[in-house]
Amino acid sequence: MWGQRKSDADNPRQVDSEGGSLACMAAVARHSGFNHLLVQPMSATLMITAALPVVFVFIFHYSERSVRDWMEAGLDSKMQLLKSIRSGVFLQTPAG
Secondary structure, eight states: OOSSOSSGGGOTTOOOHHHHHHHHHHHHHHHHHHHTTSSOHHHHHHHHHHHHHHHHHHHHHHHHHHHHHHHHHHHHHHHHHHHHHHHTOGGGSTTO
């Protein structure tokens, strides 16, 4: 129980390969579309200028939620460890 991780949120170095692949494909598609000049350059620039702040807001909210979940997972395990130390049962656990 004590030696096991409760979730992958405890490992900050784990890479989400599915999300990374999706982001890479989106970047390639966007770059390709812009380079093919499907619309006038000025229109394309205005659309990107209008769309990027919205994209940045979504990215910020996703990142903030992920960091909060990771921090809460770490805090929960630390609180449980502290509770077992205070109650005197820590020595009966594998970590003790």
